[in-house]
Amino acid sequence: MISTRVAQRYTRALFELAEDAGQLVEVGSDLQELSRVIQTDESLRTALLSPLLTRSARGQVMAALLDTAQPLPLVARFLVVLLDARKLSCLPDIVTEYQRRADERSGRVHGEAVSALPLADADVADLAKALSSALQKEVLLAPRQDPAVLGGVVAQVGNLVFDGSLRTQLQRMKDNLIKG
Numbered sequence: 001m002i003s004t005r006v007a008q009r010y011t012r013a014l015f016e017l018a019e020d021a022g023q024l025v026e027v028g029s030d031l032q033e034l035s036r037v038i039q040t041d042e043s044l045r046t047a048l049l050s051p052l053l054t055r056s057a058r059g060q061v062m063a064a065l066l067d068t069a070q071p072l073p074l075v076a077r078f079l080v081v082l083l084d085a086r087k088l089s090c091l092p093d094i095v096t097e098y099q100r101r102a103d104e105r106s107g108r109v110h111g112e113a114v115s116a117l118p119l120a121d122a123d124v125a126d127l128a129k130a131l132s133s134a135l136q137k138e139v140l141l142a143p144r145q146d147p148a149v150l151g152g153v154v155a156q157v158g159n160l161v162f163d164g165s166l167r168t169q170l171q172r173m174k175d176n177l178i179k180g
Contacts, residue, residue, distance in 0.1 A: 003090055003093055004093055007090045008097055010082065010087065010090065011094050011097040011098050014031075014074075014078050015101050023072060026072055027074055027075055028099060030069075030071040030072050030075040031071075031095055032099070033071075034071060035094075037069065038065075038088075038091060044065065047061045048065075048088055049088060058083060059080075059083065062079060062083050079091075108137065108138045108139075109139055109158055110142070110157075111141050111155060111157030112141065112143075112156050113127055113128075113141045113153055114146050114155075115143070115152070115153045116145070116146065116150055116151055118143070119153070131162070139157055148167065149167055151166035151167075152166045154168075
């Protein structure tokens, strides 16, 4: 919880600076790529986060990373600030929060389409288009398989659930038969 609040504060500041510079997409892309590099390279992550290394040594490691990656100056300065404040461990949460803010700003929402059998890409695209039309936002759907659905599709976008599953329809029929 504390990590999330810290991530929100740092993200808010970075997002405002990126927006002022007109670099929302570019900053997000650089931030995501550098986070991926740090998270996948065990020795790099250890060097940047280790309390056993001096601040100067961690700074040299960060300088080498930034020299190699060549991110936007805003992203480079941001990562140095995180490193100096010992908040670099929050970077994955910051990337997630940044993406959420960027999606919100551009009118995009993420969702999930759950079905018993794998959905074809065209079906996912059609469902996303229909939901986009209904919600007046661009909906990006990730398909997922769950045999408990039995048939049909359950789409969840944010806190909205569109349930067209066979399981729910059977449950409604059962409830109606019991009520009489």
